[in-house]
Amino acid sequence: MFEMIANIAELIMKASWLMLPAYLANPTAVVFGGGTPVDLRKNWRDGKRIFGDGKTFRGLIGGTASGVAAGLIQMQITSMQYLGTFTLISIFTMSFGALLGDMAKSFFKRRLGYDRGAKFPLVDQLDFVAGAWILTYAFDSVWFSDNFLASPWIMVTVVLFTPLLHRLTNIIGYYSGLKKEPW
Ligand code: CTP
Ligand code: MG
Numbered sequence: 001m002f003e004m005i006a007n008i009a010e011l012i013m014k015a016s017w018l019m020l021p022a023y024l025a026n027p028t029a030v031v032f033g034g035g036t037p038v039d040l041r042k043n044w045r046d047g048k049r050i051f052g053d054g055k056t057f058r059g060l061i062g063g064t065a066s067g068v069a070a071g072l073i074q075m076q077i078t079s080m081q082y083l084g085t086f087t088l089i090s091i092f093t094m095s096f097g098a099l100l101g102d103m104a105k106s107f108f109k110r111r112l113g114y115d116r117g118a119k120f121p122l123v124d125q126l127d128f129v130a131g132a133w134i135l136t137y138a139f140d141s142v143w144f145s146d147n148f149l150a151s152p153w154i155m156v157t158v159v160l161f162t163p164l165l166h167r168l169t170n171i172i173g174y175y176s177g178l179k180k181e182p183w
Pocket of ligand 1: 029030031032033034051052053054055056057058059060099102103105106109115116117118179183
């Protein structure tokens with residue numbers, strides 16, 4: 001029993017360490033967001049916005065920069081390298097990919113007729129994981145294979161743990177006045 005708890009704790013630590021740039025990019029996009037939307041207020045063929053006002057250049061740049069900053073710091077903390085080591089490419093693709101995933105989600109939300117800020121359960125919580133993983137696999141497949149594909153339990157942990165963490169951060173974001181909705 002104790003051993004099982006220790007194993008789960010180690011999985012969560014490794015998963016959070018590897019996902020930290022992506023985990024940070026999302027909420028910092030909310031902090032830095034605002035201003036010109038990425039779709040320049042243009043509509044798609046269906047007459048609805050391409051992404052909507054919730055996806056802005058400032059959010060994209062501020063979120064990516066924050067994730068990259070976290071990753072650069074992580075690369076310097078030698079005592080933590082047993083949890084996983086980053087490459088410069090993976091730091092960038094995990095951060096930027098997270099926000100691309102979030103933006104792709106907004107695209108599909110708009111096509112489905114959901115208003116900006118509407119709840120999209122589970123997709124809202126895992127869009128950025130999918131984005132981070134896909135972009136990283138595309139541009140740094142060796143790093144992705146070594147750190148995720150080689151340890152499927154880490155991937156399972158990320159998929160199960162992220163929705164919990166996401167709920168928690170968004171509730172904090174809501175009560176601190178940063179986010180309009182608690183999801
Ligand atoms: N944000 C941003 N740029 C991004 C991502 C987020 O400016 N690339 C900011 C926006 O102010 C946005 C807020 O963070 O309103 C919350 O992000 P999110 O929940 O992803 O967007 P929603 O407003 O809920 O829009 P959507 O329905 O498209 O998900
Ligand atoms: Mg939202």
